Amino acid sequence: MLHTVNKSPFNSTDLEDCLRYAQSGDSILLFQDAVYAAMAGTKVEASVKGAMGDKKVYALSADLKARGVVNTIDGIQTVDYGGFVDLTSADKVNCW
Amino acid sequence: MSEAPEKIMFVFKNPPHGNIHAYEGLEFVLITAAYEQDITLVFIGDGILALKKDQDTQELGIKGFMKTWRTLDDYEVEKLYVDKKSMEERGLTPDDLIVPVEVKEANDISGIMKEQHVIYPF
Numbered sequence: 001m002l003h004t005v006n007k008s009p010f011n012s013t014d015l016e017d018c019l020r021y022a023q024s025g026d027s028i029l030l031f032q033d034a035v036y037a038a039m040a041g042t043k044v045e046a047s048v049k050g051a052m053g054d055k056k057v058y059a060l061s062a063d064l065k066a067r068g069v070v071n072t073i074d075g076i077q078t079v080d081y082g083g084f085v086d087l088t089s090a091d092k093v094n095c096w
Numbered sequence: 097m098s099e100a101p102e103k104i105m106f107v108f109k110n111p112p113h114g115n116i117h118a119y120e121g122l123e124f125v126l127i128t129a130a131y132e133q134d135i136t137l138v139f140i141g142d143g144i145l146a147l148k149k150d151q152d153t154q155e156l157g158i159k160g161f162m163k164t165w166r167t168l169d170d171y172e173v174e175k176l177y178v179d180k181k182s183m184e185e186r187g188l189t190p191d192d193l194i195v196p197v198e199v200k201e202a203n204d205i206s207g208i209m210k211e212q213h214v215i216y217p218f
């Protein structure tokens with residue numbers, strides 16, 4: 001399953017909820033304000049890294065650039081809009 | 097205006113592109129600054145992210161307003177405070193931000209809030 005998150009991890013529990021429900025082998029796509037979760041050095045870095053042990057985490061490049069998120073957590077894959085479409089069409093989607 | 101300037105505080109709480117609050121707030125600051133009021137800007141929570149360097153909104157197809165923050169200095173809006181805890185939670189230091197800011201504890205910001213005539217949240 002693909003989980004998509006679009007709210008800031010600092011003022012919404014969407015990411016936290018998503019990580020609690022996502023299962024091994026699932027994918028998580030961060031876009032809009034959720035790309036702040038991909039920023040290195042934040043208070044949610046540890047939980048994102050924890051999820052990356054058995055899940056793939058993606059972030060939308062246009063949203064990273066718009067927000068100046070240059071230093072992302074190692075191992076997070078960036079995707080463009082085409083990649084976003086590929087991910088959503090390849091799997092069931094759960095929008096948090 | 098002949099009256100003494102009002103002490104006006106703008107509190108930025110929202111990230112820059114997910115909603116219009118930060119943009120509207122900045123517009124309001126610039127309009128208010130034209131009337132030579134005593135203006136203070138405070139950035140707490142995700143509001144700090146509006147000041148993040150390296151923002152490039154080209155791929156979103158929007159103009160962005162990152163550069164507008166730099167005009168504050170021309171309007172003599174020089175009191176920009178950021179909340180220490182919010183900075184730490186986001187792994188940011190003043191070097192990561194577009195404009196010079198002073199990092200303050202919530203308690204100090206609270207004291208400055210008490211001195212204001214008006215506080216506008218954005």
